[in-house]
Amino acid sequence: MTNATIPPPAAGPLAETETRSVWELIKRRVRGGELGAWPVVIGLIVIWVVFQALNDRFLTAQNLSNLALQITAVGMISVGIVLVLLLGEIDLSVGSVAGVCAAALAVLSVRRGWSDVAAIIAALVLGALIGLLQGTIFAKLGVPAFVVTLAGNLGWLGLQLYLLGSEGTINVPTGTITDLMNTKLSQAAGWIVGLIVVALYALAAFSGRARRASAGLPAASLRTDLVRVIGLAAIVVATVAVLNSWQGVPLGLLILVGLVALLDLVLRKTRYGRSIFAVGGNIEAARRAGINVAAIQISVFTLCSTFAALGGILLVSRGFSATQTTGASDVLLLAIAGAVIGGVSLFGGRGSPWGALLGAVVLGSISSGMLLIDVDSSVRYMITAAVLLAAVILDSVSRRGRRSSGRG
Amino acid sequence: MTAADSPVLALSGISKRFGAVQALTDVSLEVYPGEVVALVGDNGAGKSTLIKVIAGVGPADTGEIRWEDRPVNITKPADATGLGIATVYQDLALCDNLDVVANLFLGRELTRTRVLDEIGMEKRSRELLGSLSVRLPSVRVPVAGLSGGQRQSVAIARSLLGEPKVVLLDEPTAALGVAQTAEVLDLVERLRERGLGVILISHNLADVKAVADRVVVLRLGRNAGAFDPDQTSQEEIVQAITGALDNAVTRRRARSEAPPGDSAAGSSVDSSVDEDRELGGEG
Numbered sequence: 001m002t003n004a005t006i007p008p009p010a011a012g013p014l015a016e017t018e019t020r021s022v023w024e025l026i027k028r029r030v031r032g033g034e035l036g037a038w039p040v041v042i043g044l045i046v047i048w049v050v051f052q053a054l055n056d057r058f059l060t061a062q063n064l065s066n067l068a069l070q071i072t073a074v075g076m077i078s079v080g081i082v083l084v085l086l087l088g089e090i091d092l093s094v095g096s097v098a099g100v101c102a103a104a105l106a107v108l109s110v111r112r113g114w115s116d117v118a119a120i121i122a123a124l125v126l127g128a129l130i131g132l133l134q135g136t137i138f139a140k141l142g143v144p145a146f147v148v149t150l151a152g153n154l155g156w157l158g159l160q161l162y163l164l165g166s167e168g169t170i171n172v173p174t175g176t177i178t179d180l181m182n183t184k185l186s187q188a189a190g191w192i193v194g195l196i197v198v199a200l201y202a203l204a205a206f207s208g209r210a211r212r213a214s215a216g217l218p219a220a221s222l223r224t225d226l227v228r229v230i231g232l233a234a235i236v237v238a239t240v241a242v243l244n245s246w247q248g249v250p251l252g253l254l255i256l257v258g259l260v261a262l263l264d265l266v267l268r269k270t271r272y273g274r275s276i277f278a279v280g281g282n283i284e285a286a287r288r289a290g291i292n293v294a295a296i297q298i299s300v301f302t303l304c305s306t307f308a309a310l311g312g313i314l315l316v317s318r319g320f321s322a323t324q325t326t327g328a329s330d331v332l333l334l335a336i337a338g339a340v341i342g343g344v345s346l347f348g349g350r351g352s353p354w355g356a357l358l359g360a361v362v363l364g365s366i367s368s369g370m371l372l373i374d375v376d377s378s379v380r381y382m383i384t385a386a387v388l389l390a391a392v393i394l395d396s397v398s399r400r401g402r403r404s405s406g407r408g
Numbered sequence: 409m410t411a412a413d414s415p416v417l418a419l420s421g422i423s424k425r426f427g428a429v430q431a432l433t434d435v436s437l438e439v440y441p442g443e444v445v446a447l448v449g450d451n452g453a454g455k456s457t458l459i460k461v462i463a464g465v466g467p468a469d470t471g472e473i474r475w476e477d478r479p480v481n482i483t484k485p486a487d488a489t490g491l492g493i494a495t496v497y498q499d500l501a502l503c504d505n506l507d508v509v510a511n512l513f514l515g516r517e518l519t520r521t522r523v524l525d526e527i528g529m530e531k532r533s534r535e536l537l538g539s540l541s542v543r544l545p546s547v548r549v550p551v552a553g554l555s556g557g558q559r560q561s562v563a564i565a566r567s568l569l570g571e572p573k574v575v576l577l578d579e580p581t582a583a584l585g586v587a588q589t590a591e592v593l594d595l596v597e598r599l600r601e602r603g604l605g606v607i608l609i610s611h612n613l614a615d616v617k618a619v620a621d622r623v624v625v626l627r628l629g630r631n632a633g634a635f636d637p638d639q640t641s642q643e644e645i646v647q648a649i650t651g652a653l654d655n656a657v658t659r660r661r662a663r664s665e666a667p668p669g670d671s672a673a674g675s676s677v678d679s680s681v682d683e684d685r686e687l688g689g690e691g
Binding site for chain 2 (some may be wrong): 212215268284286
């Protein structure tokens with residue numbers, strides 16, 4: 001056989017079997033156990049319909065605006081958890097890290113008289129250093145992440161209590177710190193931001209199509225891209241309209257969504273992001289491909305703790321104080337639960353930071369709805385547990401589906 | 409077959425010892441461009457050790473390696489890949505969660521201004537897979553959704569991205585079905601057509617006879633003959649692998665042909681063969 005008989009790639013077997021219609025994609029994903037975010041979106045719609053039926057104040061602009069503020073801080077911590085879960089690891093220290101960074105922020109700005117901006121930067125650096133320490137112990141000494149961060153959970157809580165001292169609470173005066181969570185964008189600013197987001201997304205989608213076409217590669221059908229752009233536009237318009245009808249788009253929510261979008265781009269479009277998925281998918285394959293596995297692991301733990309620190313800062317901003325219970329109680333569990341509910345696999349290598357946002361909205365909705373219909377927090381915990389369990393079961397079942405189809 | 413005059417890779421006098429175990433003794437092996445050399449041998453014969461010597465994972469204690477007629481040192485994996493030796497290990501080392509393109513370019517992604525050049529990578533992936541006639545549902549499907557043969561094809565295609573001259577395949581057809589095995593053997597033949605030297609480790613003598621141009625047998629860490637698979641029967645290769653005319657395979661055949669009730673003779677042969685194997689190690 002000579003080279004002449006080898007079919008050219010364009011007319012080869014690849015081109016024939018390549019179909020990229022929406023329906024094919026859905027079928028393939030269901031078969032392969034790659035459902036992505038759809039179960040959560042459907043679950044969220046069910047939750048909203050049920051609570052709206054039980055109490056017609058649930059879907060009001062005021063309640064949804066409050067909901068957005070409620071989920072911001074924990075959602076931010078959850079974003080960091082997504083990164084660690086992508087590696088197939090866990091970080092149990094994020095609640096205490098948020099707490100200790102909140103305490104450091106308040107001590108520096110109130111007791112030491114640092115400027116708000118300097119104190120915020122210092123708190124973020126503290127978070128990063130904590131992550132660097134925990135990540136290094138994990139990656140270089142081989143201590144399981146579970147144990148390192150469990151020790152961190154206790155240790156950083158201790159440091160938080162030590163920093164706050166005997167009073168236990170530091171009130172933060174109005175300033176840059178409190179502005180983070182208590183500023184609302186003006187109506188016009190909200191619309192402009194929304195417009196920019198939709199325009200950027202549409203530009204990216206259609207220029208991507210054009211570049212694929214000019215490279216002679218099959219692209220998604222025009223309808224699929226249109227549906228995506230229109231879908232995003234609808235979500236953005238609805239969100240801005242609702243939030244504008246009650247005080248405007250909160251700055252905190254914008255920070256969260258902006259960072260989620262940025263992180264999503266880093267994960268999907270850079271070698272660093274690709275390396276994180278590779279380490280989470282098959283650590284040995286990543287190592288053989290020349291990826292510096294330890295550096296990836298340490299950087300991810302550093303980022304996770306930095307997101308936790310940011311979450312702690314937002315908690316202070318919203319509560320106007322750093323207390324002994326900032327970042328304590330159910331913050332850690334809600335952050336992890338949010339990521340898992342948002343479709344991030346506990347087994348590593350699958351998920352998106354958008355999942356953290358989605359999971360936070362689900363958990364926030366349950367919590368807010370339960371408060372509205374005046375259900376005791378005991379019931380709220382049990383319901384939240386049931387939702388989390390359902391998400392984990394879905395994760396495990398779809399993993400099994402992938403495995404069986406993978407060998408089929 | 410159009411083999412060149414001089415080997416692209418030639419090993420001679422290779423010896424390696426692990427503590428008290430002499431894993432390889434004075435082994436030689438040559439691969440010519442456009443040639444498929446099958447490396448066969450029983451478990452523990454030193455096949456994997458020899459592959460590790462070539463791949464730079466476990467360098468030899470003594471011996472000479474010549475690359476395109478120049479003596480070279482291979483002391484670490486980067487030396488081997490730098491020369492143009494690609495190794496496809498048995499456990500594939502693919503990331504199930506990543507798609508075919510991402511796996512092909514893992515660790516050497518193309519970028520444009522620090523952003524992944526997905527279009528460039530997908531284009532090259534399609535060209536490469538198309539030229540190898542690898543059939544896949546899509547290059548954007550996660551590797552988890554592929555069959556064993558397709559996964560092996562992706563792993564082999566990935567080794568070709570570095571433009572190697574010699575490819576080492578460690579048991580590429582182990583654990584594959586009949587059709588998938590044929591797929592992979594077709595791919596091995598296409599590597600030969602591209603003028604690559606292929607070293608194929610296999611336990612499956614049918615596969616070996618199907619694609620190999622030369623069969624090199626290792627036994628107890630030594631060369632135990634090289635055969636032309638077209639001129640040699642499977643029995644002769646088994647004989648070289650086990651080192652005995654009277655081996656488990658021939659005995660099994662004899663048993664099935666012999667009248668029943670003859671088992672006592674079989675068991676007495678067993679013990680003598682074991683001694684024979686040990687003696688065979690010296691000579």
